[in-house]
Amino acid sequence: MNASAMTPPATDEPPTTHRPFRARGGLALLGLAGMLTLAACGEGNDATTADPTGGQGAATAASSPGPLATATMRHAEGMEVGTAQFTEADQDAMRVSVEFSGLEPGYYGLHVHGNGVCEAESSAPDDPSETGAFLSAGGHLGGDDARHPEHAGDLPALLVTESGRAAMSFETDRLTAENLRDDNGSALMIHSGPDNYANIPERYAPEGPDEDTRSTGDAGSRLACGVIE
Known part of the structure; x- marks a missing residue:
């Protein structure tokens, strides 16, 4: 037999092998496992993002106390100059927060008065013959029980900036829900x-402050008033 007849014909196709199929199968399994892991991590992150405080943030917001009372301040001419809020800070203190505008720069006396009536031109409750703005x-408040500056209604001085605005927040243990909302109001x-x-x-x-000073602190006339309600 001729030797050339026994030689198989030449071909360009590589020899058949099963290893590439096993490699592809392994990579596919690894890719699927990775996708499942990422999906699980993503679900965990979504849960954390949705409520990072575990519900405590919503509970805190819900438990934050609103103001116990407010006051809208007006000039004798009727123009509104700002507002004040009274909030129970804890069992022993009241937080007072004020924001005013449209005032001349400088310091002003700020007090709580013992009668919840703000009439621009009116008489003093204890002396009808005396008339004036917001009398x-x-x-x-508490003027019958102490002398200035120990009245329950004596507050820190108000500082108005060059822009005509004033804002401050402070705590006092002299004001309570009871004395702000007694029968006379405030x-x-x-x-x-x-x-x-x-x-x-x-x-x-040499003889010390006189009776007027011990009653009012010489803070002058009444510029703006707001019923606390």
Whole structure:
């Protein structure tokens, strides 16, 4: 037999092997496992993002107390100059937050008065013959039980900036829900001048502050008033 007749014909196709199919099968399984892992991680992240505080944030927002009372402040001419909020900070203190605008720069006396009536031109409750702006609000809250600046209604001085705006927030243990909302009610008052808190050095007054100073702090007339309600 001729040798050339026994030689198989030449071909360009590579020899058949099953290894590439096994490799592809392994990579496919690894890819599927990776996709499942990423999907599981994504679900975990979504859960964390949806409520990162575990519900505590919503509970805190829901439990934040709103203001116990508010006051809208107006000039004697009726123009609104701002608002105040009274919030129970805890069992022993009241937080007072105020925001005012349209006032001349400088310091002003700020007090809570013991009668919840803000009439622009009115008489004092204890002396009908005395008339003036917002005299209907009476004297300082707690004025019958102490002398200035120990009244329950004596508050920190208000500082108005050059822009005519004033904002401050503070806590006091002199104000309570009971004395703000007693039978007479109460009113927040901005006075026309600064409060000296009856601090009169002896070199100016050897006998100390007089009765007017011990009643009002010499804070001047009543500039703006708001019923606390």
